[in-house]
Each structure stands twice: as structure tokens, then as C-alpha cells.
Amino acid sequence: MNLTYQPRPVENRWCVHSYYSLCPYAPDGSGRILVGGADPDTGEGEVIILSPEGSVLDRFGLQPVLPSFWHTGFWQSWSADCRYVYYQSGTGLNPEVVRRELATGIEVRVSGDMEGIPPSGEPGLSCNHGLLYAAGYGDAEGRYRPELASVPFQARDQHGISIVDFDQGMSSMGLSTADILQQHPDREKIMQADEAVRERLGPDEGLTLMTYCVRWNPQGTRFLFYFGNHCVDKRRGEPKLAYVFTANRDLTDIHLAMDMSFDRRGVHWAWQPDGERLIGYGPRPEDPMQTGLAEVRYDGSDYRLLSEHASGGHPSVSPIDDDLIVTDEGTLEGGAVLFISRKTGQETARIALPKFVGASEPKGRNPMRICHHPVFSHDGKRILFNSLPGKYSQVNELEIG
Numbered sequence: 001m002n003l004t005y006q007p008r009p010v011e012n013r014w015c016v017h018s019y020y021s022l023c024p025y026a027p028d029g030s031g032r033i034l035v036g037g038a039d040p041d042t043g044e045g046e047v048i049i050l051s052p053e054g055s056v057l058d059r060f061g062l063q064p065v066l067p068s069f070w071h072t073g074f075w076q077s078w079s080a081d082c083r084y085v086y087y088q089s090g091t092g093l094n095p096e097v098v099r100r101e102l103a104t105g106i107e108v109r110v111s112g113d114m115e116g117i118p119p120s121g122e123p124g125l126s127c128n129h130g131l132l133y134a135a136g137y138g139d140a141e142g143r144y145r146p147e148l149a150s151v152p153f154q155a156r157d158q159h160g161i162s163i164v165d166f167d168q169g170m171s172s173m174g175l176s177t178a179d180i181l182q183q184h185p186d187r188e189k190i191m192q193a194d195e196a197v198r199e200r201l202g203p204d205e206g207l208t209l210m211t212y213c214v215r216w217n218p219q220g221t222r223f224l225f226y227f228g229n230h231c232v233d234k235r236r237g238e239p240k241l242a243y244v245f246t247a248n249r250d251l252t253d254i255h256l257a258m259d260m261s262f263d264r265r266g267v268h269w270a271w272q273p274d275g276e277r278l279i280g281y282g283p284r285p286e287d288p289m290q291t292g293l294a295e296v297r298y299d300g301s302d303y304r305l306l307s308e309h310a311s312g313g314h315p316s317v318s319p320i321d322d323d324l325i326v327t328d329e330g331t332l333e334g335g336a337v338l339f340i341s342r343k344t345g346q347e348t349a350r351i352a353l354p355k356f357v358g359a360s361e362p363k364g365r366n367p368m369r370i371c372h373h374p375v376f377s378h379d380g381k382r383i384l385f386n387s388l389p390g391k392y393s394q395v396n397e398l399e400i401g
Contacts, residue, residue: 001339001349002401007387008054009394013037015048016073016386017395020314020373021215021270022116024384024395028082032057033384035395036073036087038065040367045069047076047087047100050395060100061087067138067365068129077116086117092130093150099166112164112171115213120220120249124164125174127225131159131210137231140364144208144233153208156181160211161225161251175251177211180227184243185256193239200237207241208232217275218319222246222298224269224278228261244269244278246298255299264288267312273319277302281312293327293340307345314373317342320380328372328385337374337385337398351398353387367393 009015015037017024026032031052037059038045045065049058061074074087083101089109090096097114100107114126134149136142146152151159160176181187194207213226228241244258257278260266265288269280272295282294284305293307293315311329318324325340334355339348353372355361361369370393374385383398 003349003351004399004401005351006054006397006399007394008033008050008384008397009392010035010037010048010050010054010056012039012392013048014040014070014367014392015394016071016370017373017375017384018075018077018116019072020316020375022075022077023375023378024076025377025382026078026082027080027119027378029379030082033395033397034076034078034085036069036076038069038367040391045074047074047085049085058102060105061089061098063089066092067133070365070367070369071138071371072115075115079117080119080121084117086114086124088114088129092133092148095129095150097124097126097164108166108169110164110166110169110171112162114164116216118216118220118223118249119218122164122166124166125161125214125223125249125251126164127161127212127214128159128210131208132212132230135208135210135229135231136233138365140362140366142231142233142363144236153210154204154206156209161214175211175247177209177227180211180245180254181209183254184227186243186259186261189262190241193241197236197238207238208236209241215270217271218273219275221249221275222271223249224257224271224298242266244280246278257296257298257300258282258303265291266294267291268314270314270316272317273322279306279315279317279325281310281315293325293345305345306342307340309340309345309347314371315340316374316376318376318380319378326374326376326383328374335372335387337372337383354389 015035024034033050037048047061076087113129114124130149156178162171163174208229216223224246227243232238242260247254264283266282281291284290292305296303313328315327323342335353338350370386370388372385
């Protein structure tokens with residue numbers, strides 16, 4: 001496999017693409033790349049469209065950045081016809097999603113969050129990002145800060161999966177955390193843990209349950225979402241809860257696909273190109289506390305390990321070669337993007353990445369830390385990923401020959 005490496009830096013901007021499960025390349029095949037860029041000195045950022053060669057074609061949406069920016073930018077994403085770009089705006093307590101028409105610059109703003117528009121178009125589905133950060137995600141100390149959430153954790157009927165409708169200019173609850181808990185296969189076990197937390201911390205407390213991480217299959221027909229507490233403050237003494245569910249676009253046909261709760265481990269599940277299978281790091285059958293690269297069908301069947309690789313990185317499969325898996329890992333030198341064969345489970349190629357210059361890597365979400373997030377282009381011929389070689393993070397492109 002021949003790999004051609006090409007950085008795509010933007011002058012005086014710290015840049016990342018949205019996420020490894022959300023393709024930053026324009027769906028029209030033009031090769032345009034969508035990134036979020038910020039100035040770490042001023043704390044302001046914008047959405048940037050790059051040409052295939054990396055030059056700036058457009059930039060808009062200048063605004064103060066939240067801690068989440070240093071992980072996923074503004075969750076900027078394309079519409080299927082490339083007429084619109086969607087991006088996150090507002091504040092943690094008053095979030096907005098913006099739909100911008102590129103030809104006119106006309107914007108429609110809707111209250112709520114979004115993790116990329118579905119490949120099949122509007123309306124969008126999303127969860128409450130503020131709950132993640134209120135639970136401790138992105139904080140260097142992992143502190144529980146409920147004041148950061150626009151909805152209390154225990155108001156489980158008021159948060160969950162929301163429908164974001166730009167034509168109506170509003171968001172509405174589609175499937176609440178309470179709804180999911182009611183039909184959960186492990187409901188009794190979860191409620192016992194919930195009561196144990198209440199007995200220890202007080203009658204107004206309980207598990208910091210939430211619904212989070214909506215991820216679409218490439219066809220836009222199904223999505224997955226997480227249910228659990230994800231990143232709980234250790235001082236609360238909650239058991240680890242992380243379940244991956246899948247559902248049809250209309251919020252029907254809900255299945256529990258992955259259980260990574262209590263004494264089971266796993267992370268970073270997303271769709272494979274066929275829209276039927278998921279890939280991620282899951283528990284090993286012989287020792288659920290240990291992980292490996294694995295796959296499972298959307299309904300929870302046919303679970304199997306693909307490789308002993310256990311970095312906990314961000315794996316995805318080539319849309320044109322079912323044997324080609326890309327993932328990433330941290331190293332003492334900085335990090336790496338690497339390829340694994342599905343057939344053999346072995347590493348076949350690796351791109352070593354330098355650590356940023358002159359600083360150690362602090363915890364939490366901040367401009368001194370990035371995730372590489374490798375993602376295939378729609379045609380499978382390129383991979384885009386983040387790196388942090390100096391003060392400014394940049395996206396980088398690998399052409400696969």
C-alpha cells in the first residue's frame with residue numbers, strides 16, 4: 001500500500017475536522033474539506049472550507065469557542081447536495097444549530113445541539129451536549145458540574161434524543177432518556193445502582209444517566225446512540241454504564257447492540273460502510289475487562305473480535321476495501337495513524353505523528369491536546385486526520401495508492 005502524506009495547515013488557525021464518523025469531504029466529489037479553525041490567543045473560531053489543495057475557499061461563523069471545540073470543532077457538516085453547511089453555535093446553556101446556505105450566506109438558527117446532519121438530510125437528531133460536560137467530560141479534573149447543563153440530570157424525561165427541524169425553526173423531544181430506561185434490558189440492575197447512589201448522596205441525586213453520541217450510518221437510514229453515564233466524576237462512586245443502541249431514522253426498531261457496562265469495557269463504536277455492522281473496541285470474550293478491535297451487527301448479533309489491537313482509538317473501514325481498517329493510537333512520541341487487515345488482524349502500515357513542540361499534554365479539552373480521528377473520504381481514496389505538530393493543530397491528508 002502506497003501512502004502519500006500531505007499536511008493542510010491554515011495560517012494562524014488551530015484546525016480540526018468534526019469527528020471520525022462524520023466525513024469532512026464534500027459529498028459532490030469536489031474534494032473540498034470542511035474544518036473548524038480557531039485562534040488560541042483570542043479564543044474565537046470559525047468554520048472554514050478548504051480546497052482539495054488546502055487553500056481557504058470560504059470562512060464564516062466567527063464566534064467564541066467552547067471547550068468542546070478543541071475536540072470536534074463546531075460539528076460542521078455538509079448537506080447531501082452541498083447547498084448548506086451546518087454548525088454548532090451559542091453557549092453551553094443556550095446552544096444553537098446553524099444552517100448556512102453557501103450561495104447566499106442566509107442562516108437559519110434553531111435552539112439545540114447537533115453532531116452532524118444525517119446523510120439523508122433534515123431533520124437532524126441530537127442529544128444534549130451540555131450534559132456530557134456537566135458530568136465531567138473535557139474537564140482536566142473530571143469534576144461534576146451540574147450548573148453547566150441546561151436540563152437537570154434527574155429530569156430524564158426532558159433530555160434524550162431531540163429532533164432538530166430547520167423548516168419549523170424548533171427542536172422537540174423524540175426519545176427521552178426516561179423512555180430508553182423504561183425499555184432497557186438491564187433496567188432492574190440500573191435502577192438498583194440508581195437507588196444506591198441516592199442513598200449515598202441524597203434523595204435528589206441518582207445516576208448521571210444521559211443519552212449521547214448520535215452517529216449515522218452512511219445511508220442515513222439508521223443511527224446509533226449511547227446510553228449511560230460515560231464520564232462520571234469518580235468521587236460520586238457510580239458504576240460505569242455504557243450501552244450502544246441503534247434505531248431507525250424514525251426512532252423505531254431500537255436494539256441494544258453493545259454492552260460495555262459494569263465489568264465490561266469498550267469504546268468508540270461507529271458504523272461500517274454497509275450500514276449494517278458497527279466497529280469499535282469491545283470486551284474480549286475471555287476477559288470482558290480487556291478490549292480488542294471488534295465488530296457487531298446493529299441488532300447485537302454476530303459479535304466478534306477482528307484484531308488484538310487495543311489502543312481504544314477511532315476505527316473505521318474503507319468504503320471500497322472491506323479488508324482495510326484505519327485507526328489511531330497515542331504513543332510516547334506523540335501518536336500514530338495505522339492500518340489493520342480484517343483478514344489477519346495484523347497492522348499493515350503506520351504513519352507516526354510528532355508530539356506538539358514545547359509542552360506536555362494536559363488533560364481535558366484544550367488547544368494543547370488533539371485526537372487524530374482518521375476518516376475515509378467518500379470514495380475511499382484518501383484519509384483525513386488531525387495532528388498537533390506545534391502551536392496550531394492541522395488536518396492532514398493521506399492519499400492511498
